Amino acid sequence: MKRFSALSLVVLLSTSAYAQEKSSISGNQSPPSAGAAATAPEEVRIRALEEQVRTLAEEVALLRGELKTIRDTKPADPTTGTRLLLASTRIEPGVLPSSTSSTAPPIPAPEPQLAQTQSYGGATSNAKLLNPDISLIGDFIGTAGRNTISPSRSLELHESEVGLQAIIDPYARADAFISFGETGVNVEEGYVTFTSLPAGLLLKVGKMRAEFGKVNTIHNHALPFIDRPLVSNNLVGGEDGIDDAGISLSRFLPAPKNWFLQGTAQVYRGDSSDVFTSNRRQDVSVVGHLRLYRDLGESTNIDLGGSYARGHNTAGVGTTFDPANFLTNLYSADATLRWKPLRRSIYHSFLLRNEFFWSARDQLSPLNVFQTQHAFGLYSDAEYRVNRRWTLGGRFDRSGRATNASLTDTGFSGILTYWPSEFSQIRGQYRYGHLWDVPNDRYTNANEFLFQFLFVMGAHGAHPF
Amino acid sequence: MRRTKMTTRISAILAACALIFAFVSPPASRADSKLRIMTATTDLAALAQEIGGEKVDVESVARGYQDPHFVEAKPSFLLKLRHADLLIVVGLELEIGWLPPLISQSTNPKIQVGAPGYFDASRFAKILEIPTGQVTRAEGDVHPLGNPHYWLDPENGLRIAKGIRDKLSEMRSSDAAYFAQRYDSFEQRLKQADEKWLAEMKPYAGRKVVTYHRSWPNFAEHFGLNVVGYVEPRPGIPPSPQHTVELIGQMKRDGVKLILVEPYFDLKTPNSIARETGAKVVVLMPSVGGEKEITDYFKLFDYDIAKLKQAFDTTK
Numbered sequence: 001m002k003r004f005s006a007l008s009l010v011v012l013l014s015t016s017a018y019a020q021e022k023s024s025i026s027g028n029q030s031p032p033s034a035g036a037a038a039t040a041p042e043e044v045r046i047r048a049l050e051e052q053v054r055t056l057a058e059e060v061a062l063l064r065g066e067l068k069t070i071r072d073t074k075p076a077d078p079t080t081g082t083r084l085l086l087a088s089t090r091i092e093p094g095v096l097p098s099s100t101s102s103t104a105p106p107i108p109a110p111e112p113q114l115a116q117t118q119s120y121g122g123a124t125s126n127a128k129l130l131n132p133d134i135s136l137i138g139d140f141i142g143t144a145g146r147n148t149i150s151p152s153r154s155l156e157l158h159e160s161e162v163g164l165q166a167i168i169d170p171y172a173r174a175d176a177f178i179s180f181g182e183t184g185v186n187v188e189e190g191y192v193t194f195t196s197l198p199a200g201l202l203l204k205v206g207k208m209r210a211e212f213g214k215v216n217t218i219h220n221h222a223l224p225f226i227d228r229p230l231v232s233n234n235l236v237g238g239e240d241g242i243d244d245a246g247i248s249l250s251r252f253l254p255a256p257k258n259w260f261l262q263g264t265a266q267v268y269r270g271d272s273s274d275v276f277t278s279n280r281r282q283d284v285s286v287v288g289h290l291r292l293y294r295d296l297g298e299s300t301n302i303d304l305g306g307s308y309a310r311g312h313n314t315a316g317v318g319t320t321f322d323p324a325n326f327l328t329n330l331y332s333a334d335a336t337l338r339w340k341p342l343r344r345s346i347y348h349s350f351l352l353r354n355e356f357f358w359s360a361r362d363q364l365s366p367l368n369v370f371q372t373q374h375a376f377g378l379y380s381d382a383e384y385r386v387n388r389r390w391t392l393g394g395r396f397d398r399s400g401r402a403t404n405a406s407l408t409d410t411g412f413s414g415i416l417t418y419w420p421s422e423f424s425q426i427r428g429q430y431r432y433g434h435l436w437d438v439p440n441d442r443y444t445n446a447n448e449f450l451f452q453f454l455f456v457m458g459a460h461g462a463h464p465f
Numbered sequence: 466m467r468r469t470k471m472t473t474r475i476s477a478i479l480a481a482c483a484l485i486f487a488f489v490s491p492p493a494s495r496a497d498s499k500l501r502i503m504t505a506t507t508d509l510a511a512l513a514q515e516i517g518g519e520k521v522d523v524e525s526v527a528r529g530y531q532d533p534h535f536v537e538a539k540p541s542f543l544l545k546l547r548h549a550d551l552l553i554v555v556g557l558e559l560e561i562g563w564l565p566p567l568i569s570q571s572t573n574p575k576i577q578v579g580a581p582g583y584f585d586a587s588r589f590a591k592i593l594e595i596p597t598g599q600v601t602r603a604e605g606d607v608h609p610l611g612n613p614h615y616w617l618d619p620e621n622g623l624r625i626a627k628g629i630r631d632k633l634s635e636m637r638s639s640d641a642a643y644f645a646q647r648y649d650s651f652e653q654r655l656k657q658a659d660e661k662w663l664a665e666m667k668p669y670a671g672r673k674v675v676t677y678h679r680s681w682p683n684f685a686e687h688f689g690l691n692v693v694g695y696v697e698p699r700p701g702i703p704p705s706p707q708h709t710v711e712l713i714g715q716m717k718r719d720g721v722k723l724i725l726v727e728p729y730f731d732l733k734t735p736n737s738i739a740r741e742t743g744a745k746v747v748v749l750m751p752s753v754g755g756e757k758e759i760t761d762y763f764k765l766f767d768y769d770i771a772k773l774k775q776a777f778d779t780t781k
Binding site: 173195291293295346388461 | 528530531532535537538539540541543544547561562563565566568569570571572574577578579580602605606701702703728729731
């Protein structure tokens with residue numbers, strides 16, 4: 001509006017100025033007594049005035065052009081984040097005269113890119129303006145076969161995960177993942193990441209999956225298998241894992257050349273599934289993680305990690321002992337080898353991962369004596385991408401139980417994944433388990449076939465490597 | 466009691482750890498005063514090098530022979546990004562699958578989206594194939610903001626270079642004259658080279674070709690090629706038998722003699738199409754560094770045009 005009034009002002013001024021000049025010219029011309037000598041400077045003046053009028057007219061045209069540019073570009077700014085750039089740098093039309101028939105107009109024409117964005121992409125960009133990236137991932141699982149220890153439903157929409165991700169301000173971004181399951185709604189993660197802290201610190205605050213090993217950090221839909229390994233269920237809280245409200249601080253640490261070393265320290269409230277329970281406010285749990293990574297070549301790399309977690313458990317609640325004395329200490333070590341040839345990265349890749357867990361859980365023995373139960377578990381999995389659409393995988397599982405380490409469950413799985421596109425996948429998994437049957441006091445075998453359909457709507461941000 | 470003590474002790478240790486994190490390694494002091502530039506792709510690195518000359522250190526995340534849609538966000542890239550003064554990206558959601566986590570984990574405030582050190586090259590280029598009407602993934606992996614392979618038009622190369630010149634001058638005003646001089650030289654050389662390239666391609670103007678992915682619209686527009694079909698049924702969707710049969714029919718009808726394939730796609734389907742139609746498969750390089758000899762922006766076009774000329778001449 002301001003621009004418009006300025007424009008009309010210029011137009012008005014120029015026309016009135018022109019009119020004035022005209023009248024003064026005619027006024028000067030009327031007396032016939034004026035000598036020939038006087039006409040020469042007169043003409044010079046007229047020419048100067050004409051020149052002035054022309055400049056004014058050009059200015060009007062220029063302003064009009066600019067106004068048009070502004071109108072054209074206003075609804076078209078597609079990414080809010082890059083506005084600064086647009087403002088600080090001037091875009092000019094193409095300058096290679098030899099290549100295209102030069103159509104450089106006398107007035108600065110709107111840059112072709114902007115004009116195009118305006119006429120075609122406008123609606124889409126507008127819809128996204130300032131809205132977070134929204135996605136929904138549907139995870140449908142079917143199970144057939146025999147499993148008397150931990151039976152799952154025949155068919156279920158296991159989870160619908162809504163993801164909301166956005167840049168909050170110049171200093172932070174936020175990610176929220178809300179999972180709608182068969183039994184209710186759960187904020188799986190919801191945290192803000194401060195990306196611009198001094199001293200290379202990365203701070204996350206909110207509810208998040210703890211940086212404890214590898215599989216604990218992975219969302220259900222991003223798992224290499226339909227289910228989580230046995231050891232997750234036995235020792236580290238199952239599907240939800242260590243997922244709690246807390247604060248996380250991480251930093252790159254000095255390391256030898258070409259090695260990547262990162263340390264993470266996290267403090268949580270102390271309530272995570274059945275692993276940690278906070279009986280008092282001060283019963284916070286802590287998690288520490290060290291990650292060491294190195295490229296062994298452009299296609300191959302190795303990723304090592306060590307983690308520690310500590311929190312309170314419920315073993316002392318309702319006994320004569322002080323519940324505050326019952327702790328669970330968890331340790332884990334993980335090693336991943338990845339191979340992906342860059343020239344054929346969408347066709348072939350290989351991943352081998354091993355993860356080991358140790359649990360030390362304070363509890364009461366059947367004779368009501370305070371004891372610490374030491375349990376160990378591991379999984380080892382391998383995935384191979386056969387071609388653009390098919391991936392093969394296998395996993396070996398072995399784990400003691402947190403409350404009774406002498407009961408060891410064993411299992412293995414084979415999986416075949418088909419990718420119609422990047423945005424959906426179809427899987428079939430065979431799972432065998434040699435599991436301890438507590439009520440009958442003996443081992444029993446489970447043989448199951450699982451299948452899964454995963455689909456992604458909207459823009460789901462990339463997962464960490 | 467013992468346990469409570471341990472809790473406090475552990476908390477103290479953790480706090481100490483946090484402090485050590487913060488102070489143990491102060492940000493590495495910079496001996497040289499070169500600007501550190503990271504780019505998403507090698508083409509942007511080549512352009513930044515043209516303008517920055519010896520006043521900059523430039524490195525690309527993706528390699529020239531790699532599919533820029535699918536780069537892995539390896540932690541080793543974080544080590545490079547954390548010290549960068551400037552990050553140049555292709556934009557238009559080309560890097561959406563891998564760059565955002567790298568940026569947010571880099572702990573480098575300078576290159577965060579919207580910060581002065583974040584430079585989206587698509588802002589300066591002429592963008593083609595901006596989808597009209599409704600945009601859905603029924604169209605495959607569409608880019609709602611337009612085709613991101615825009616660097617394959619020398620005119621866009623020059624526009625981006627100009628943007629880089631302005632950005633570098635803004636960051637290092639003391640070297641503005643140097644960058645301006647380098648840009649002028651680049652402009653002059655590029656215009657000369659472009660005249661030569663256009664002259665070389667002129668005899669083949671309007672020739673019909675098929676490409677694997679939609680990587681070449683800017684190239685085709687600039688050099689007068691006519692892209693009439695794609696090996697992919699939709700962007701990002703692998704070839705399907707039905708589409709391949711249709712494509713073979715279309716190529717026979719239209720007399721298409723060339724199938725252009727990027728170096729990161731499998732040649733099985735293009736080869737079988739070529740056998741059926743008598744066409745020739747040409748692996749063209751969409752990026753600097755796709756082959757060892759393609760060391761800069763000029764050699765990229767030199768290479769591709771030489772390949773095309775040779776292919777056109779042998780398939781008359």
